[in-house]
Amino acid sequence: xxxxxxxxxxQGSRTAIRSWRRKRGTxxxxxxxxxxxxxxxxxxxxxxxxDAPSSGPISTGIDTSKKVxxxxxxxxxxxxxxxxxxxxxxxxxxxxxxxxxxxxxxxYSSYLQTVNLKLNSPxxxxxxxxxxxxxxxxxYSAISANKLxxxxxxxxxYDWASRVGSDASLNVFRMDPxxxxxxxxxxxxxxxxxxxxxxxxxxxxxxxxxGHDTPPTTYDEFVKTLQDAKAHGVTPIEESSxxxxxxxALWDSFATSADNVNNWxxxxxxxxxxxxxxxxxxxxxxxxxxxxxxxxAVGTSDNxxxxxxxxxxxMYYIEGxxxxxxxxxxxxxxxxxxxxxxxxxxxxxxGGPTTPLVIPANSKNKDVAAEFLNFFLSQEQTDFxxxxxxxxxxxxxxxxxxxxxxxxxxxxxxxxxxxxQGGGGTTPFIDWANPQYSTxxxxxxxxxxxxxxxxxxxxxKIQGQWTQFNNKRKS
Amino acid sequence: MxxxxxxxxxxxxxxxxxIPVIYAAWISLFDWDGVSAGKWVGLHNxxxxxxxxxxxxxxxxxxxxxxxxxIIPVAxxxxxxxxxxxxxxxxxxxxxxxxxxxxxxxxxxxxVSWRWILKQDGPFNQLLRAVGLGRWTKxxxxxxxxxxxxxxxxxxxxxxxxxxxxxxAGAQSIDTELYDAANVDGAGVIREFLTVTVPGLxxxxxxxxxxxxxxxxxxxxxxxxxxxxxxxQETQVxxxxxxxxxxxxxxxxxxxxxxxxxxxxxxxxAYGFTRLSERA
Numbered sequence: 001x002x003x004x005x006x007x008x009x010x011q012g013s014r015t016a017i018r019s020w021r022r023k024r025g026t027x028x029x030x031x032x033x034x035x036x037x038x039x040x041x042x043x044x045x046x047x048x049x050x051d052a053p054s055s056g057p058i059s060t061g062i063d064t065s066k067k068v069x070x071x072x073x074x075x076x077x078x079x080x081x082x083x084x085x086x087x088x089x090x091x092x093x094x095x096x097x098x099x100x101x102x103x104x105x106x107x108y109s110s111y112l113q114t115v116n117l118k119l120n121s122p123x124x125x126x127x128x129x130x131x132x133x134x135x136x137x138x139x140y141s142a143i144s145a146n147k148l149x150x151x152x153x154x155x156x157x158y159d160w161a162s163r164v165g166s167d168a169s170l171n172v173f174r175m176d177p178x179x180x181x182x183x184x185x186x187x188x189x190x191x192x193x194x195x196x197x198x199x200x201x202x203x204x205x206x207x208x209x210x211g212h213d214t215p216p217t218t219y220d221e222f223v224k225t226l227q228d229a230k231a232h233g234v235t236p237i238e239e240s241s242x243x244x245x246x247x248x249a250l251w252d253s254f255a256t257s258a259d260n261v262n263n264w265x266x267x268x269x270x271x272x273x274x275x276x277x278x279x280x281x282x283x284x285x286x287x288x289x290x291x292x293x294x295x296x297a298v299g300t301s302d303n304x305x306x307x308x309x310x311x312x313x314x315m316y317y318i319e320g321x322x323x324x325x326x327x328x329x330x331x332x333x334x335x336x337x338x339x340x341x342x343x344x345x346x347x348x349x350x351g352g353p354t355t356p357l358v359i360p361a362n363s364k365n366k367d368v369a370a371e372f373l374n375f376f377l378s379q380e381q382t383d384f385x386x387x388x389x390x391x392x393x394x395x396x397x398x399x400x401x402x403x404x405x406x407x408x409x410x411x412x413x414x415x416x417x418x419x420x421q422g423g424g425g426t427t428p429f430i431d432w433a434n435p436q437y438s439t440x441x442x443x444x445x446x447x448x449x450x451x452x453x454x455x456x457x458x459x460x461k462i463q464g465q466w467t468q469f470n471n472k473r474k475s
Numbered sequence: 476m477x478x479x480x481x482x483x484x485x486x487x488x489x490x491x492x493x494i495p496v497i498y499a500a501w502i503s504l505f506d507w508d509g510v511s512a513g514k515w516v517g518l519h520n521x522x523x524x525x526x527x528x529x530x531x532x533x534x535x536x537x538x539x540x541x542x543x544x545x546i547i548p549v550a551x552x553x554x555x556x557x558x559x560x561x562x563x564x565x566x567x568x569x570x571x572x573x574x575x576x577x578x579x580x581x582x583x584x585x586x587v588s589w590r591w592i593l594k595q596d597g598p599f600n601q602l603l604r605a606v607g608l609g610r611w612t613k614x615x616x617x618x619x620x621x622x623x624x625x626x627x628x629x630x631x632x633x634x635x636x637x638x639x640x641x642x643x644a645g646a647q648s649i650d651t652e653l654y655d656a657a658n659v660d661g662a663g664v665i666r667e668f669l670t671v672t673v674p675g676l677x678x679x680x681x682x683x684x685x686x687x688x689x690x691x692x693x694x695x696x697x698x699x700x701x702x703x704x705x706x707x708q709e710t711q712v713x714x715x716x717x718x719x720x721x722x723x724x725x726x727x728x729x730x731x732x733x734x735x736x737x738x739x740x741x742x743x744x745a746y747g748f749t750r751l752s753e754r755a
Contacts, residue, residue: 043502043513113722116509145511296595298706299617439719447707
């Protein structure tokens with residue numbers, strides 16, 4: 001079908017160019033040559049549907065007799081986490097002297113611009129970082145174009161489920177080619193770089209100023225602390241203008257099961273306008289109106305908001321666990337963390353395994369790449385990364401490593417509870433539910449918070465985009 | 476024979492400008508996410524752009540910015556030129572340098588600095604509070620009503636110096652006898668400005684307008700660094716929309732169609748201005 005169309009176009013453009021050529025001689029010839037070269041290829045190379053990649057027969061462990069070079073690309077740069085990743089790579093090379101790892105890294109946003117080009121290359125990297133899972137940038141489009149290798153055989157052979165807690169913890173990196181690439185089930189395409197939970201960082205001194213010695217444990221107590229803080233002239237919550245993590249925290253808190261939220265995020269069923277999320281959206285608007293967020297929250301960048309909280313200007317900061325290092329470093333003993341209070345025992349928490357590491361389907365060294373992923377998830381490297389300041393790695397750390405009483409220790413405990421038996425489970429980031437949300441969701445939440453649209457209008461707009469995308473996915 | 480000398484520049488031009496433009500035009504005919512095989516949709520992306528409220532909104536914002544980036548800076552430049560050209564100030568070189576400085580600074584530096592100056596507890600709001608206008612304080616770049624005019628004001632600040640330098644250079648080539656003649660005829664300062672300075676600068680005005688129009692329609696970095704199109708979509712302009720569709724949403728065909736349309740629009744405007752200057 002596509003070829004036919006391209007052919008018709010070829011005819012059309014040639015006719016147009018012919019009449020043009022009469023006027024412009026040489027340049028025309030050049031343009032024709034260019035147009036014809038272009039006509040031969042529509043953008044995006046095609047791995048046809050029946051070439052769906054499979055890992056085929058796999059082998060674990062590394063043939064140490066052969067010299068081999070693998071390419072690993074990421075957007076972590078050379079500082080902070082990027083420096084830790086470099087050490088992990090060094091450890092891998094030390095363990096397997098015959099393997100050379102060629103690491104290509106740039107800053108995060110430059111990296112994201114090159115992801116599609118790398119995936120389309122006939123010589124892709126062997127291990128790649130993607131920004132999101134689900135329908136966000138990269139993951140879905142790469143899988144539906146058959147550019148990623150299913151990792152199920154490796155996961156089974158290496159027993160990765162045991163390293164991330166449970167097999168269900170990997171669902172966030174699964175997509176089902178037989179169900180129009182429905183997210184959350186089917187083949188496994190990635191392993192987590194990090195584990196995360198959205199919760200509340202707090203300033204102990206300011207909480208005391210607001211008249212509370214201990215952090216709230218119920219939702220009503222939480223709201224009470226906001227009121228009291230405001231009454232005592234303390235900024236209750238420092239909010240970044242994206243509002244996304246607060247929206248997630250509220251929705252999860254009002255939801256009574258992870259499935260209610262996840263079915264929607266995964267694109268299976270449900271609605272963004274559910275009573276729970278309607279209440280969450282209304283709460284965002286109310287809190288802004290009541291002055292529970294700092295003045296001008298709608299226009300405060302992530303960096304400025306984080307800096308203000310770390311500088312002791314607000315009582316709470318609702319954010320992913322990756323901020324724990326910053327809080328421990330800046331607020332020291334005044335910094336604390338508690339889970340966002342749920343309204344029911346079965347409420348889920350936002351976060352879970354995030355940022356997948358994947359193996360492109362055209363990798364020439366799949367077994368070595370999979371060995372690298374396994375090494376990355378191993379207990380030894382996971383603990384090493386944690387101690388080096390990576391944050392919470394994708395694999396589970398030895399729990400005793402976290403210093404008791406620090407935000408990190410509380411985070412590790414809360415995550416273990418949520419992801420363990422009888423816990424409420426986790427829900428992935430809502431902006432992964434649609435390729436458009438990374439640009440749309442924050443803007444719409446800002447409009448909502450500023451009172452420029454009602455919660456009903458907000459949820460119905462986002463739901464409309466959800467329906468449009470999922471219909472397109474299924475067509 | 477002489478054309479042989481053009482071969483290398485022409486080859487570079489074709490390679491780095493012409494081919495990418497043609498390729499973008501080609502991609503604009505596809506529904507393409509940047510990874511999987513593109514689906515041929517003909518002119519659908521273009522047709523859709525005309526019905527897309529987001530595109531319309533971005534264009535309206537661009538038109539507002541034209542006023543701030545183009546009309547006001549040229550007007551300011553003209554007035555400053557009118558003053559400086561006839562009544563030389565002391566240390567004119569210093570003033571010229573100061574006014575031109577925003578042009579020399581990296582846009583990213585400029586954007587980050589202004590975001591800091593204009594934030595809730597930034598120097599600008601502190602100043603307002605100090606003079607008793609505390610209730611006017613806001614995050615200027617994050618306010619639904621004020622973000623776009625604030626972006627505009629930054630553009631005015633950046634481009635006024637450029638316009639002035641352009642126009643000042645032109646003013647030096649105006650025959651001083653014309654001013655003497657106007658004076659003899661009894662022209663005052665304003666009359667002199669309107670009948671001698673402005674007509675004498677017609678070509679420079681056109682150049683300044685073309686340049687600043689291009690910046691206002693093409694402005695990406697300043698907006699991206701300061702607001703990324705927010706709050707809501709209040710400062711979304713054509714170029715930021717194109718960028719987010721191409722690189723964040725991965726609607727590459729759609730983004731290419733918008734880019735081609737923006738390019739054509741800018742060429743039409745530049746052509747219109749050139750005709751205007753030729754007629755002079």
